[in-house]
Amino acid sequence: MPELPEVETVRRGLLPVMEGKVIAVTDVNFSGLRWPFPPRMAERLSNVRVLGLRRRSKYILVDLSSDETLLIHLGMSGRMLISGQMIGTFVHDHPAPQKHDHVVMTMEDGARITFNDARRFGAMDLMATARADAHPLLADLGPEPLGNGFGESYLAARLNGRKTPIKSALLDQRNLAGLGNIYVCEVLFRAGLHPARLAGDLTRAQIAALVPLIREVLSEAIAAGGSSLRDYRQADGELGYFQHTFRVYGREGEICTTPGCGTSIERIVQSGRSSFFCPQCQA
DNA sequence: ATGGGGGCCTGCCGGC
């Protein structure tokens, strides 16, 4: 799930359940995820009203009436399961507890949000709302790709002289915040750029073309996530999934979707991560 | 400073 579009989809799914409402009680079933939970987290997440839910990169920020903000990161396998709440015309009953249900928030109206994370690469932390931006996990993040702080001149400056592959550069959250392995592969396909091309070797025109493509890929994925939410049929109340047709990601050995291309999609490993690309369309 | 690799965890899938 968890690249920017998936996290945004989860945030939007949580909005009607949490925003403006009171978390009555939070139960914590594990000592921590990637890091230990902050002290007394269960208490600090009980009897507090949720003022709003924000997203920064792949993090969800829950602002609380206690002047604290809950930071949530889904890691690789984190899920937020909603139950006991009317969503459209569907009512989700509380399911039986599952393995890896680490944190359970029960709202005053009976709705329940369960954080389930098998691999425990996710994270939760609490900090003063006023200093949320200074949190170590947020402080060094680059601009939001869909925000005003991201554009051609910024990206050109960040890539200038860099000897790292463009794949790695776009994955580096200090350059821009929110892209993950899937969407970097998809962006580079649309841009016709081989993932191993050195970032510093891109022309200004290529960088200029990247900016709208990044926005386009993310926007489409958010739109797709939203549509899957409206199409809620599963009784388990699971959020964060959306079906999406990828052009290259996960398609090793399959034929390129470019009309008339006919080339097989290839997979290489860069910095330990799989990169999928069309050797014909991407140079 | 910069770039690359290891490691954290569990689950799943394909091959034998």
Next chain:
DNA sequence: TGCCGGCAGGCCCCCA
């Protein structure tokens, strides 16, 4: 059917 290796959308940290 069972076991084993490889792989997974995240990120921090250490090393050269």
